[in-house]
Amino acid sequence: MENSPTWIAVAALALQRDDGRWLMHRRPADKHHGGLWEFPGGKVEPGEMPDAALVREIREELGIAVDRAALAPAAFAQGPAGGAGPAIVILLYTAKRWRGEPAALEGGEVAWFAAAEIATLDRPPLDVALCDRLFSPGTELSRQ
Numbered sequence: 494m495e496n497s498p499t500w501i502a503v504a505a506l507a508l509q510r511d512d513g514r515w516l517m518h519r520r521p522a523d524k525h526h527g528g529l530w531e532f533p534g535g536k537v538e539p540g541e542m543p544d545a546a547l548v549r550e551i552r553e554e555l556g557i558a559v560d561r562a563a564l565a566p567a568a569f570a571q572g573p574a575g576g577a578g579p580a581i582v583i584l585l586y587t588a589k590r591w592r593g594e595p596a597a598l599e600g601g602e603v604a605w606f607a608a609a610e611i612a613t614l615d616r617p618p619l620d621v622a623l624c625d626r627l628f629s630p631g632t633e634l635s636r637q
């Protein structure tokens with residue numbers, strides 16, 4: 494059995510609007526996974542709780558304020574980051590409340606999608622797994 498010597502935790506957010514649409518972020522072309530659509534978020538810093546990291550990343554990346562109490566754990570996925578980097582474990586939270594209007598402050602673009610539309614977007618492999626868990630038929634969220 495092989496153990497991964499290192500891995501990084503990434504916290505990501507599935508933000509849902511009142512009309513049921515979800516926010517996705519298209520990564521800037523010059524970044525790892527450039528041009529792919531993913532849930533906004535970023536790396537958890539050493540010593541940081543994932544939900545606190547997410548509040549920070551979302552403020553930096555989208556310019557909106559989300560309270561930790563509004564974050565609900567939803568799913569996780571793990572796998573290689575691609576390239577020679579350490580493995581990634583992505584912790585996905587959902588939120589339905591925030592303050593401000595989301596914008597792609599660090600490049601790329603943001604847009605709101607129905608769950609069925611997200612299935613047609615080009616996404617990193619871990620996001621395909623996360624979306625399967627979040628939107629799979631029979632789950633509570635897929636009916637909302």
Ligand SMILES: Nc1nc2c([nH]c(=O)n2[C@@H]2O[C@H](COP(=O)(O)OP(=O)(O)OP(=O)(O)O)[C@@H](O)[C@H]2O)c(=O)[nH]1
Pocket residue numbers: 503504505525526531532533534535536537574581583617618619620
């Ligand atoms: N934020 C986010 N990252 C994801 C997702 N799926 C996925 O494979 N990743 C990968 O996880 C890593 C997270 O890095 P990031 O670039 O978003 O994080 P960051 O802002 O803290 O990093 P940086 O400041 O070093 O660029 C990237 O390799 C990214 O491609 C996702 O849904 N959301």
